[in-house]
Amino acid sequence: MKFLGPISLILCAFISVNCVEALNILGIFPHAGKSHFFVFGKYLRELAARGHNVTVVSYFPLDKPIKNYYDISLAGKTKIVGGVFPFKRSYWSIIQVSWYLVTSGTESCSLLLSDKNVQTLWKDNSHFDVMVTEQFNSDCSLGLAYKLGLPVVGINSHVVVPWHYSRFGIPYNPSFVTFQFLDGGTKPTFYQRLERTIFNAYFNLLYKYFCQAYDQNTLAKYFNDIPPLEDLAREIKFLLQYSTFTLTGSTLLPANVIEVNGYHVEEAKPLPKDILTFIEESEHGVxxxxxxxxxxxxxxxxxxxxEILAVLSKLPQRVLWKWDEKSLPGNPKNIYLSNWFPQNDILAHPKVLAFYSHCGLLGTTEAIHHGVPVVGMPIFGDQPSNANFIEESGLGVQIQVADLNTENLLKKFKTILDPEFRSKVKSLSKAWRDRPVSAMDSAVFWTEFAARYRNFTFTSPAATVPAYQYYALDILSLFFVIILTFILVTIKVLKSLLSPKKIVKNKTKKQYNRSNTLVTQ
Structure with a gap:
């Protein structure tokens, strides 16, 4: 009998379902972004599969019910995000993005709290053990977590956005930390550092004084005791950050920011017959x-x-192109068009040699998972920073829209189609997969951990230290006072030393003049 304890522990370590008590988990996802929820969906379904009771508030209810998963649907309350954005990137387009983030974030807060089914959560005193909520463009759900008395696990599907660095105590230095909406990577020029500094300040001020302020007022319509949202944000137990150092590089992340990039990637499924035939019959790959x-x-x-078609005509490979039209100029026969492809399954095929992408993080993650080199052409949102990760990690190369011409694009494709380059990408993919714990297991474990130890706080001290201490302004001020005092004292001493000589000199001159006068008389 005394061996049952160790045996049960061993079994818990090796079986796929954790030996943990079933939790009641509340998921709040007020952003109507389909690509975002595509990532979260698999994680939420996995929590349910492991025996937890998962209640999910979102715009994307399940098509078919599954055990332990309960939807509170917001579908139909607003337009699903997935529209068309300007082809060219500019400062004006970044400003437009910023206001879209603010307006959609504040709208999502209003829609969330006005929903009758959501209101039953606090009116009926529903019991939950932990809340999982998206960290994006609204902190409204943090007010709801406060009312329900829940520890919070944040989750995202992108790199860290500007207003999240300070709440988690993640150092932001424009000299080497990428900025989501701008170019430059980890080695920016002086001008790029100037851009980052200005836009970082702009985004943080906009979020604090518009988005958070509006959400605070919206919450006040329903509750009269919600603390400042930024204070609640600093109490988030963990952030499940959708990045990993093998792709996004080494960064200074606090212990409560857990990298979980890749858990959305499914096992490849068989391809539709026509697509499979098109790929299999390609002599030089796809x-x-x-x-x-x-x-x-x-x-x-x-x-x-x-320009793109001109480049493709010079390459021997066949092409699968996701395009919303039924034809292209000239109707090239080596190009297969469709408005939808099973992307992950296609990238998994060994004859797919390259991926020409806008650098969305989900597609980039699938590319590194399957070891497919990328030509990245960033357009919008976090794509510029993702393009830098692609290039700096060795996953591929990038080309800017402004530089898109036949010569430049052909050069980029020849670079990543080179067998040596592709071999390095396969090695990178192997390193990306090589982890002590899978991304999904890590995400689930820290969610359960937050529920088990809800009274513990793991916030980095950097998140709460006053700004004047964080930037050592008090110490610099002391040094400034000491140096200034030294300079003033030195000047005073020098004056005191020089003044007697001047007096003696003046007296001598007066005596000489007086003596001279007497002689003359």
Whole structure:
């Protein structure tokens, strides 16, 4: 009998379902972004599969019910995000993005709290053990967590956004930390560092004084005792951050920021027969092209499409191109068009040699998982920073829209199609997969951990230390006072030393003049 304890522990370590008590988990996902929830969905379903009771508030209810998973649907309350964005990136387009984030974030807060089914959560005193909520453009759910007395686990599907660095105590230094909406990578020029500094301040001020302020007022319509949202944000137990150092590089992350990049990637499924035949019959392999919902025929300049086609005509590979039109200029026979492809399954095929992408993080993650080199052409949102990760990690190369022409693009494709380059990408993929714990197991474990130890706080001291201490302004001020005092004292001493000499000199001169006068008389 005394061996049963160790045996049960061993069994818990090796069986796929954790030996933990079933938790009541509340998921709040007020952003109507389909690509975001595509990541979260698999994690939430996994929590349910491991025996937890998962209640999910979102715009994306399940098509078919599954055990332990309960939807509170917000579907139909607003338009699902996935529209068309400008082809060219500029300062004005970044400003537009910022206001979209603010307005959609504040709208999501209003829609969330006004929903009758959501209101029953606090009116009926529903019992939950932990809340999981997206960290994006609204902190409204943190007020709800406060009312329900729940520890919070944050989750995202992108790199850290500007206003989240301070709440988790993640150091932000424009000299080497990428900025989500701008170029430059980890080695920015002086001008790029200046851009980052200005836009970082702009985004943080906009979020604090518009988005958070509006959400605070919205919460006040329902509750009269919600603390400042930024204070609640600093109490988040863990952030499940959708990054990993093998792709996004080494960064200074606190212990409560857990990298879980890759858990959304499914095992490859068999391809549809027509797509499989097209790939299998390719003598020189296949290039896969997808720009998500960002680039469409209606917004892509005709000359850029022709430049891309000119490059593809010079390459021996066949092409699968996700495109919303039924044809392309010239109707090239080596290109297979469709408005939808099973992307992950395509990238898993060994004959798919390259991926021409807009650098969305989900597609980038699938590319590194399957070891497919990328030509990245960033357009919008976090794509510029993702493109830098692609290039700096060795996963691929990037080309800017402004530089898109036949010569430049052909050079990029020849670079990643080189067997040596592709071999290095396969090694990178192997390193990306090689982890002590899978991304999904890690995400689930820390969610359960937050529920088990709800009274413990793991916030980095950097998140709560006053700004004047964080930047050592008090110490610098002391040094400044000491140096200034030293300079003033030195000047005073020098004056005191020089003044007697001057007096003696003046007296001597007066005596000489007086003596001279007497002699003359």
């Amino acid at each position: 290039i896969y092209i997808s720009f998500g919902s960002i680039l469409k025929a209606a917004t892509t300049p005709q000359d850029k499409v022709e």
